[in-house]
Amino acid sequence: MADDALILSEIRGPVAVLTVNRPAALNAIDAATLRAFEAAFAAAESDPAVRVIVITGAGEKAFVAGGDIRDLESRQGLAHYQEFGEEIHRVFSRVESCDKPTIAAVNGFALGGGTELLLCTDLRLLADTARLGLPEINLGLFPGAGGTQRLIREIAPCRARELMFTGDHITAQEAVALGLANRVVPRAELMAEALRLAERIAAKSPLILKLLKRTLRQGSQMALPQALAHEQAMIGLVLDSADAHEGCRAFLEKRPARFTGS
Incomplete structure (x- = not known):
């Protein structure tokens, strides 16, 4: 520019x-x-x-x-x-x-x-x-x-x-x-x-960063019991992602994770 x-x-x-x-x-x-x-x-x-x-x-x-x-x-x-x-x-x-x-x-x-x-x-x-x-x-x-x-x-x-x-x-x-x-x-x-x-x-998963940011932002506007329930729901959503399983496999296999954002 x-x-x-x-x-x-x-x-x-x-x-x-x-x-x-x-x-x-x-x-x-x-x-x-x-x-x-x-x-x-x-x-x-x-x-x-x-x-x-x-x-x-x-x-x-x-x-x-x-x-x-x-x-x-x-x-x-x-x-x-x-x-x-x-x-x-x-x-x-x-x-x-x-x-x-x-x-x-x-x-x-x-x-x-x-x-x-x-x-x-x-x-x-x-x-x-x-x-x-x-x-x-x-x-x-x-x-x-x-x-x-x-x-x-x-x-x-x-x-x-x-x-x-x-x-x-x-x-x-x-x-x-x-x-x-x-x-x-x-x-x-x-x-x-x-x-x-x-x-x-x-270098982190863009999908997990997005969900983490939403969890932090939305939870900050809630009372603690509701915020904790929101966190529980969001981490469940994370575990449906390919990146979460890739990260865990990479740790177990002692190699860098290859995050794709999916």
């Missing part, structure tokens, strides 16, 4: 890498970028050769530094609700509910919509230079792309409120300590580490 595209999409074997490509604007999300991202994500999601999707930002400074403030300032409430607000919720929910594992490779600032996008991904690797935060309160706003609901479900509610009430930025190390990310990686090693992790996951 051309370097001037809003989203750069690259296929590296079983891994798709999507790069938000507005470095001069710190990869801020406006309506055009959001639509380009949705199209690129949909293509990776529907490509049977792609097993893992990595999301990152172009340039040295930012993953996604939030929404485009000029774009937001030009909007009025009802039009925003019906247009951009509805679109960004749809797109971010699509990332969250994707059957393929997703990895955020956070190379710099992930503020506002950047943190909200990160919250929709499965795994998060942060460069040691990364900064996270929901600073919307400083603009007379509050998080409107899922941040108020996802953050308070991921970390202690009092810490989530503090971050949203103050608009403070936190370091990569603080984000890991809060449970918002998996680990901190030296900036120069971030993409290599993200690709290594993606390739390890891509």
Whole structure:
């Protein structure tokens, strides 16, 4: 894809890498970028050769530094609700509910919509230079792309409120300590580490990963007794797959499993 595209999409074997490509604007999300991202994500999601999707930002400074403030300032409430607000919720929910594992490779600032996008991904690797935060309160706003609901479900509610009430930025190390990310990686090693992790996951059965993701996502919305019953039903479904039996046979025969996704 051309370097001037809003989203750069690259296929590296079983891994798709999507790069938000507005470095001069710190990869801020406006309506055009959001639509380009949705199209690129949909293509990776529907490509049977792609097993893992990595999301990152172009340039040295930012993953996604939030929404485009000029774009937001030009909007009025009802039009925003019906247009951009509805679109960004749809797109971010699509990332969250994707059957393929997703990895955020956070190379710099992930503020506002950047943190909200990160919250929709499965795994998060942060460069040691990364900064996270929901600073919307400083603009007379509050998080409107899922941040108020996802953050308070991921970390202690009092810490989530503090971050949203103050608009403070936190370091990569603080984000890991809060449970918002998996680990901190030296900036120069971030993409290599993200690709290594993606390739390890891509070697697993795509069918079992899909069913595992659905079990985790759906079960998290249930009370524990119902969630356990759901898990029991889903593992029964897994045992009807060829991949489950291939994995068990490979273990017994002391050889690598050859998963086909069936």
